[in-house]
Each structure stands twice: as C-alpha cells, then as structure tokens.
Amino acid sequence: MTLGPNTRRAVAGGHFHRAPRGFALSASNGKSGLEFESGCASRRRDIRALRKLADMRKQLLRTRLPIVIGLIVATGCSTSHTNTTASPATTASPPPASTTNGRSIFQTGKDVSGVQIVAREPPLFRSCAACHRADGSGGVHLPGGAVSADLRHAALVTNQKQPYTIALLERAISTGIDNTGASLSPVMPRWKLSKQDLQAVAHYVFTELK
Ligand code: HEC
Numbered sequence: 001m002t003l004g005p006n007t008r009r010a011v012a013g014g015h016f017h018r019a020p021r022g023f024a025l026s027a028s029n030g031k032s033g034l035e036f037e038s039g040c041a042s043r044r045r046d047i048r049a050l051r052k053l054a055d056m057r058k059q060l061l062r063t064r065l066p067i068v069i070g071l072i073v074a075t076g077c078s079t080s081h082t083n084t085t086a087s088p089a090t091t092a093s094p095p096p097a098s099t100t101n102g103r104s105i106f107q108t109g110k111d112v113s114g115v116q117i118v119a120r121e122p123p124l125f126r127s128c129a130a131c132h133r134a135d136g137s138g139g140v141h142l143p144g145g146a147v148s149a150d151l152r153h154a155a156l157v158t159n160q161k162q163p164y165t166i167a168l169l170e171r172a173i174s175t176g177i178d179n180t181g182a183s184l185s186p187v188m189p190r191w192k193l194s195k196q197d198l199q200a201v202a203h204y205v206f207t208e209l210k
Pocket of ligand 1: 149
C-alpha cells in the first residue's frame with residue numbers, strides 16, 4: 001500500500017514532517033481516501049472518507065492513524081458529523097505499574113500499596129534514596145566508614161568487567177552478594193522483599209537511573 005498524492009500533501013503540508021510509522025492508505029481506485037484540502041465544498045465526501053477511515057482504524061488500532069484523523073478533523077470543517085466519526089488524539093501512555101512501584105520503593109521505601117520495605121536487620125535508613133540519593137549517584141558517607149554505591153547505569157553496567165544484570169541486581173539487593181560474587185558492606189541492608197517488589201526495584205535501578 002502507498003500513500004496517495006493528496007494524502008501525502010495533507011500529511012506533509014499539514015501537520016507531519018514525515019509519514020507516521022505504519023500509516024498507509026489504499027489508493028487502488030486511483031483516488032486517495034483523503035481529500036480535505038478542497039475545503040467545505042466537498043464536505044459530504046469528506047464525511048464518507050472519514051467514516052471509511054474510522055472503519056480502517058479498527059483494523060489498524062496499533063498505528064498512529066487515530067492521531068492523524070484527530071488532527072485533520074480538528075483543523076478541517078468541523079460539523080457534528082465529523083465530530084462523531086473522529087476519535088480524539090491519543091495521549092502518551094502511562095508508565096507500566098512495575099515502574100511506578102519500583103520508583104516508589106526506591107524513593108520512599110514504601111511500595112505502591114504503602115507497605116514499608118523491610119530487611120533482615122533493621123536498616124539504618126528506610127529508603128534506597130536515603131543512602132543512594134534520589135538520582136542513584138551514591139557517594140554518601142555512612143556510619144562505619146561505608147560509602148553508598150553509585151547505582152547509575154554507567155557505574156553498574158558500562159564500567160564493569162562483569163556488568164550487572166537485573167538478576168544480579170536482585171541478588172545484590174536481597175543477599176548482599178555483588179556482581180563479582182563478593183559480599184557487600186553490612187551497611188547495605190539485605191532486603192526482604194516480595195518477588196514483585198524485588199523485580200520492580202531492580203528493574204527501576206537498571207533502567208531508570210542514568
Ligand atoms: C543504609 C544505607 C543503604 C540503604 C538504605 C540502601 N543501600 Fe544499597 N548500598 C549501601 C552501601 C553502603 C553500599 C556499598 C556497599 C559496599 O561497597 O560494599 C550499597 C550497595 C548497593 C548495591 C551494590 C552496588 C555495587 O556497586 O555493587 C546495590 C545494587 C544497592 N546498594 C541497591 C540498593 C537498593 C535497591 C536499595 C533499596 C531497596 C538500597 N540499596 C538501600 C547502602 C544502602
């Protein structure tokens with residue numbers, strides 16, 4: 001399938017610098033399905049085209065087509081018909097629940113349900129951020145001469161001979177064994193987390209601390 005000439009103009013001249021990924025319209029009859037530039041004179045044809053697009057949208061739910069329709073209608077001839085056939089532009093999807101949970105545990109020491117995380121021995125501080133800082137950069141001097149580790153990606157992965165993986169992070173967080181197999185300072189708590197919480201916080205450290 002290719003973009004019809006009118007479509008390409010509508011897209012390029014109007015609101016996009018490039019055709020959105022996955023966006024394609026059939027022009028098998030030699031005419032484009034979109035003929036919006038002609039203004040309100042061809043409104044009825046436009047409405048038919050919009051209805052056709054609405055049908056196509058159902059088959060192309062995962063494409064950017066709804067956004068295209070929304071933008072074209074928002075700037076074109078707005079009638080009650082077009083309003084009912086168009087769907088509003090989609091907004092950015094929220095982060096997955098596990099990311100929200102991982103962030104909550106790291107920053108506040110409580111998971112998304114408000115449950116305080118606990119460790120084998122009572123920890124000196126109750127959140128990861130209290131020792132490792134909110135951005136994970138660490139370097140905080142703690143009692144007993146311990147210095148909290150830098151948990152950002154460069155420190156844990158890029159600059160490591162044996163880079164951390166999410167599984168190795170889970171091990172370090174729950175048992176205090178680091179990526180090389182060595183034991184971490186006892187100031188780093190051995191956290192007792194549910195499987196879900198452990199995965200969430202390890203994933204958060206691995207992917208969100210830059
Ligand atoms: C009471 C302070 C404290 C708290 C709270 C704390 N840490 Fe640590 N953490 C440390 C210290 C200190 C080290 C460095 C230990 C060492 O160098 O042997 C460390 C090391 C680590 C390491 C190993 C890094 C490496 O370079 O091998 C990881 C991973 C880690 N912490 C994750 C976490 C996570 C996730 C949390 C929250 C669930 C957390 N820490 C909470 C003090 C803390």
